[in-house]
Amino acid sequence: xxxxxxxxxxxxxxxxxxxxxxxxxxxxxxxxxxxxxxxxxxxxxxxxxxxxxxxxxxxxxxxxxxxxxxxxxxxxxxxxxxxxxxxxxxxxxxxxxxxxxxxxxxxxxxxxx
Amino acid sequence: xxxxxxxxxxxxxxxxxxxxxxxxxxxxxxxxxxxxxxxxxxxxxxxxxxxxxxxxxxxxxxxxxxxxxxxxxxxxxxxxxxxxxxxxxxxxxxxxxxxxxxxxxxxxxxxxxxx
Numbered sequence: 001x002x003x004x005x006x007x008x009x010x011x012x013x014x015x016x017x018x019x020x021x022x023x024x025x026x027x028x029x030x031x032x033x034x035x036x037x038x039x040x041x042x043x044x045x046x047x048x049x050x051x052x053x054x055x056x057x058x059x060x061x062x063x064x065x066x067x068x069x070x071x072x073x074x075x076x077x078x079x080x081x082x083x084x085x086x087x088x089x090x091x092x093x094x095x096x097x098x099x100x101x102x103x104x105x106x107x108x109x110x111x112x113x
Numbered sequence: 114x115x116x117x118x119x120x121x122x123x124x125x126x127x128x129x130x131x132x133x134x135x136x137x138x139x140x141x142x143x144x145x146x147x148x149x150x151x152x153x154x155x156x157x158x159x160x161x162x163x164x165x166x167x168x169x170x171x172x173x174x175x176x177x178x179x180x181x182x183x184x185x186x187x188x189x190x191x192x193x194x195x196x197x198x199x200x201x202x203x204x205x206x207x208x209x210x211x212x213x214x215x216x217x218x219x220x221x222x223x224x225x226x227x228x
Contacts, residue, residue, distance in 0.1 A: 001160075031214065042204065043158075043218045090156045101148065102208070102216050104158035 002027060002095050004105035012111045013083055020079045021108045023093030028073035033102070034066070035092040043092065049076040083112045115140045117205050117219035125225045126195045133180070134190040134222045136205035144210040147188040149179065152202040152221070161203075164188060166210075192224075200226045 003026040013019050023032065032049040046066055047055040055068035070076045080087055093105040116139040126132035138147065147164040164172045164179045172179040180189040188207075192199055202223050208216040 033215075037156075042220050045215060048215070092158060094158075096214065096216075101146075101160055101163055102206075103160060104150075107156040107158070109156055 001101075002029060002103045004093060004095060004103060006093055006105040006108050008108060009106060010109040010111075012113060014113055015084055017083055018079055018081045019083065019110060020077050021091055021093070023076045023078070023105055025074045025095050029095040029097055030073075031096045032070060032076045033094045033096070034068060034076070034078045035094060035104075037090040037092060037107075039088070046078070046091075049078075080110065083110075085112045088112045115142075115207065115209065115217055117207055117217055119205055119219035119222050121222045122220075123223045123225065125227060126192075127227050128197060129194055131191060131193045132195055132224065134192070134203050134205075134224065136188045136190065136219060138186050138188060138205075138207045140186075140207060140209060142209035142211055146208045146210065147179065147181070148206040148208070148216070149177070149188075149190045150204045150206060150218075151199075152204065154201070158204070162190070195226045197226050197228060200224060 005024045007022045034046040035043045037043050045058050046061045047057040049055050049068050049070040051070045067079045088111050091108045094102050096102040118137045145166045149161040151159045162174045162177045162179050164181045176193045178191045202221045204221045205219040206216050
Protein backbone atom coordinates (compact mmCIF):
# COMPACT_ATOMS: atom_id res chain seq x y z
CA UNK A 1 0.00 0.00 0.00
CA UNK A 2 0.99 3.65 0.14
CA UNK A 3 0.55 6.43 2.68
CA UNK A 4 -0.69 9.56 0.96
CA UNK A 5 -1.23 12.97 2.46
CA UNK A 6 -2.97 15.97 0.95
CA UNK A 7 -2.90 19.60 1.97
CA UNK A 8 -5.13 21.42 2.62
CA UNK A 9 -7.82 19.02 3.80
CA UNK A 10 -10.46 21.63 3.15
CA UNK A 11 -10.74 25.26 2.12
CA UNK A 12 -13.28 27.93 1.42
CA UNK A 13 -12.23 30.26 -1.37
CA UNK A 14 -13.56 33.31 -3.13
CA UNK A 15 -14.59 33.30 -6.75
CA UNK A 16 -11.76 34.24 -9.11
CA UNK A 17 -8.94 33.11 -6.86
CA UNK A 18 -6.69 30.02 -7.20
CA UNK A 19 -5.87 27.19 -4.83
CA UNK A 20 -2.94 24.80 -4.97
CA UNK A 21 -3.42 21.32 -3.50
CA UNK A 22 -0.38 19.29 -2.52
CA UNK A 23 -0.08 15.51 -2.60
CA UNK A 24 2.78 13.70 -0.86
CA UNK A 25 3.43 9.94 -1.00
CA UNK A 26 5.63 8.01 1.42
CA UNK A 27 7.44 6.13 -1.35
CA UNK A 28 8.22 6.48 -5.04
CA UNK A 29 5.34 5.68 -7.37
CA UNK A 30 5.09 5.51 -11.12
CA UNK A 31 1.63 6.93 -11.62
CA UNK A 32 -0.14 9.72 -9.86
CA UNK A 33 -3.64 10.83 -10.73
CA UNK A 34 -5.89 13.73 -9.83
CA UNK A 35 -9.63 13.25 -9.58
CA UNK A 36 -12.56 15.55 -9.01
CA UNK A 37 -15.72 14.45 -7.25
CA UNK A 38 -18.56 16.90 -7.50
CA UNK A 39 -21.30 16.72 -4.83
CA UNK A 40 -23.27 13.49 -5.07
CA UNK A 41 -21.26 12.27 -8.06
CA UNK A 42 -18.69 9.63 -8.82
CA UNK A 43 -15.01 10.30 -9.44
CA UNK A 44 -13.89 11.99 -12.63
CA UNK A 45 -10.27 11.78 -13.70
CA UNK A 46 -8.75 15.21 -14.32
CA UNK A 47 -5.27 14.20 -15.39
CA UNK A 48 -2.36 11.83 -15.00
CA UNK A 49 0.63 13.56 -13.44
CA UNK A 50 3.81 12.49 -15.19
CA UNK A 51 7.19 12.93 -13.56
CA UNK A 52 9.43 15.22 -15.53
CA UNK A 53 6.92 16.03 -18.24
CA UNK A 54 3.57 17.69 -18.74
CA UNK A 55 0.48 16.09 -17.30
CA UNK A 56 -1.92 14.19 -19.54
CA UNK A 57 -5.38 15.74 -19.31
CA UNK A 58 -8.71 14.04 -19.84
CA UNK A 59 -11.37 15.39 -22.14
CA UNK A 60 -12.98 18.48 -20.64
CA UNK A 61 -10.00 19.48 -18.52
CA UNK A 62 -7.30 21.92 -19.62
CA UNK A 63 -3.92 22.90 -18.31
CA UNK A 64 -4.81 26.59 -17.96
CA UNK A 65 -7.58 25.75 -15.53
CA UNK A 66 -5.88 22.84 -13.72
CA UNK A 67 -2.10 23.20 -13.93
CA UNK A 68 -0.27 20.23 -12.44
CA UNK A 69 3.31 19.81 -11.35
CA UNK A 70 5.18 16.57 -10.63
CA UNK A 71 8.74 17.46 -9.73
CA UNK A 72 9.63 13.97 -8.42
CA UNK A 73 8.21 10.49 -7.85
CA UNK A 74 6.71 11.28 -4.43
CA UNK A 75 5.07 14.68 -4.85
CA UNK A 76 2.55 16.48 -7.04
CA UNK A 77 0.43 19.62 -6.96
CA UNK A 78 -2.86 20.51 -8.58
CA UNK A 79 -3.91 24.13 -8.91
CA UNK A 80 -7.53 25.07 -9.43
CA UNK A 81 -7.35 28.43 -11.19
CA UNK A 82 -9.82 31.29 -11.47
CA UNK A 83 -12.32 29.40 -9.38
CA UNK A 84 -16.08 29.56 -9.69
CA UNK A 85 -18.77 27.94 -7.50
CA UNK A 86 -18.93 25.08 -10.03
CA UNK A 87 -15.43 24.08 -8.92
CA UNK A 88 -16.73 23.19 -5.45
CA UNK A 89 -15.79 19.52 -5.15
CA UNK A 90 -13.62 17.03 -3.41
CA UNK A 91 -10.24 16.77 -5.15
CA UNK A 92 -8.47 13.47 -4.70
CA UNK A 93 -4.90 12.49 -5.39
CA UNK A 94 -4.22 8.83 -6.07
CA UNK A 95 -1.19 6.68 -6.77
CA UNK A 96 -0.62 3.39 -8.49
CA UNK A 97 2.35 1.19 -9.28
CA UNK A 98 1.68 -0.22 -12.78
CA UNK A 99 -0.76 -3.12 -12.23
CA UNK A 100 -0.98 -2.62 -8.49
CA UNK A 101 -4.00 -1.34 -6.62
CA UNK A 102 -4.79 2.38 -6.81
CA UNK A 103 -4.69 4.15 -3.47
CA UNK A 104 -6.16 7.51 -2.62
CA UNK A 105 -5.24 10.42 -0.45
CA UNK A 106 -7.73 11.75 2.10
CA UNK A 107 -9.03 14.38 -0.34
CA UNK A 108 -9.35 18.15 -0.32
CA UNK A 109 -12.85 19.49 0.16
CA UNK A 110 -13.13 22.78 -1.71
CA UNK A 111 -15.97 25.25 -1.42
CA UNK A 112 -16.02 28.29 -3.70
CA UNK A 113 -18.24 31.20 -2.74
CA UNK B 114 -16.05 1.25 -24.65
CA UNK B 115 -15.34 0.47 -21.03
CA UNK B 116 -18.09 0.96 -18.52
CA UNK B 117 -19.03 0.19 -14.94
CA UNK B 118 -22.70 0.01 -13.94
CA UNK B 119 -24.02 0.13 -10.41
CA UNK B 120 -27.81 -0.02 -10.59
CA UNK B 121 -28.58 0.51 -6.90
CA UNK B 122 -28.39 4.19 -5.92
CA UNK B 123 -29.24 3.33 -2.33
CA UNK B 124 -29.54 0.22 -0.19
CA UNK B 125 -30.76 -0.46 3.31
CA UNK B 126 -29.62 -3.37 5.46
CA UNK B 127 -30.29 -4.36 9.02
CA UNK B 128 -27.30 -4.47 11.33
CA UNK B 129 -25.70 -7.95 11.46
CA UNK B 130 -27.32 -8.99 8.19
CA UNK B 131 -25.47 -9.58 4.92
CA UNK B 132 -25.89 -7.31 1.90
CA UNK B 133 -24.92 -7.57 -1.76
CA UNK B 134 -24.01 -4.52 -3.81
CA UNK B 135 -24.30 -5.07 -7.54
CA UNK B 136 -21.73 -4.19 -10.17
CA UNK B 137 -21.54 -5.07 -13.85
CA UNK B 138 -18.81 -4.05 -16.22
CA UNK B 139 -18.01 -3.96 -19.88
CA UNK B 140 -14.57 -4.20 -21.41
CA UNK B 141 -12.85 -5.72 -24.42
CA UNK B 142 -9.53 -6.07 -22.61
CA UNK B 143 -8.66 -9.69 -21.80
CA UNK B 144 -6.81 -8.74 -18.63
CA UNK B 145 -8.21 -6.36 -16.05
CA UNK B 146 -8.66 -5.75 -12.37
CA UNK B 147 -11.84 -5.13 -10.46
CA UNK B 148 -11.95 -3.11 -7.25
CA UNK B 149 -14.33 -1.95 -4.60
CA UNK B 150 -13.83 1.23 -2.60
CA UNK B 151 -15.69 2.61 0.39
CA UNK B 152 -16.20 6.34 0.83
CA UNK B 153 -17.51 7.44 4.23
CA UNK B 154 -18.87 10.93 4.78
CA UNK B 155 -15.33 12.17 5.49
CA UNK B 156 -14.62 11.84 1.76
CA UNK B 157 -11.62 9.53 1.77
CA UNK B 158 -11.61 6.59 -0.62
CA UNK B 159 -10.79 3.35 1.18
CA UNK B 160 -9.69 0.33 -0.84
CA UNK B 161 -11.64 -2.79 0.16
CA UNK B 162 -11.00 -5.66 -2.20
CA UNK B 163 -9.44 -6.63 -5.53
CA UNK B 164 -10.23 -9.34 -8.09
CA UNK B 165 -8.07 -10.11 -11.10
CA UNK B 166 -9.75 -11.21 -14.30
CA UNK B 167 -7.75 -14.43 -14.37
CA UNK B 168 -8.24 -15.27 -10.72
CA UNK B 169 -10.06 -18.57 -10.31
CA UNK B 170 -11.18 -17.98 -6.75
CA UNK B 171 -13.43 -15.19 -5.54
CA UNK B 172 -11.54 -12.62 -3.49
CA UNK B 173 -12.23 -12.29 0.22
CA UNK B 174 -11.01 -9.74 2.76
CA UNK B 175 -12.46 -10.19 6.21
CA UNK B 176 -16.19 -9.43 6.02
CA UNK B 177 -15.93 -8.47 2.35
CA UNK B 178 -16.12 -10.91 -0.51
CA UNK B 179 -16.36 -10.34 -4.22
CA UNK B 180 -18.76 -12.56 -6.16
CA UNK B 181 -17.01 -12.64 -9.54
CA UNK B 182 -18.94 -14.07 -12.47
CA UNK B 183 -16.77 -13.48 -15.51
CA UNK B 184 -19.19 -14.77 -18.14
CA UNK B 185 -21.87 -12.43 -16.85
CA UNK B 186 -19.35 -9.61 -16.36
CA UNK B 187 -20.44 -9.02 -12.82
CA UNK B 188 -18.42 -8.30 -9.69
CA UNK B 189 -20.81 -7.97 -6.79
CA UNK B 190 -19.58 -7.01 -3.33
CA UNK B 191 -20.94 -9.01 -0.41
CA UNK B 192 -20.64 -7.55 3.08
CA UNK B 193 -21.38 -10.03 5.81
CA UNK B 194 -22.53 -9.17 9.34
CA UNK B 195 -23.15 -5.50 8.55
CA UNK B 196 -22.07 -2.93 11.09
CA UNK B 197 -23.24 0.65 11.61
CA UNK B 198 -19.83 1.82 10.45
CA UNK B 199 -20.43 0.24 7.06
CA UNK B 200 -22.83 3.06 6.19
CA UNK B 201 -21.09 4.82 3.32
CA UNK B 202 -20.88 5.15 -0.46
CA UNK B 203 -19.43 2.14 -2.24
CA UNK B 204 -17.79 2.39 -5.64
CA UNK B 205 -17.04 -0.44 -8.02
CA UNK B 206 -14.09 0.18 -10.32
CA UNK B 207 -12.27 -1.50 -13.17
CA UNK B 208 -8.81 -1.04 -14.56
CA UNK B 209 -7.50 -2.66 -17.74
CA UNK B 210 -4.00 -4.04 -17.48
CA UNK B 211 -3.07 -2.56 -20.84
CA UNK B 212 -2.81 0.91 -22.27
CA UNK B 213 -2.78 3.70 -19.73
CA UNK B 214 -3.84 1.59 -16.73
CA UNK B 215 -6.56 4.11 -15.99
CA UNK B 216 -9.29 3.13 -13.58
CA UNK B 217 -12.95 3.84 -14.29
CA UNK B 218 -15.54 4.09 -11.54
CA UNK B 219 -19.21 3.31 -11.28
CA UNK B 220 -21.77 5.80 -10.03
CA UNK B 221 -21.73 4.32 -6.56
CA UNK B 222 -24.23 2.80 -4.14
CA UNK B 223 -25.06 4.44 -0.86
CA UNK B 224 -25.48 1.85 1.89
CA UNK B 225 -27.46 2.59 5.03
CA UNK B 226 -27.10 0.18 7.94
CA UNK B 227 -30.04 0.26 10.38
CA UNK B 228 -29.68 -0.49 14.07
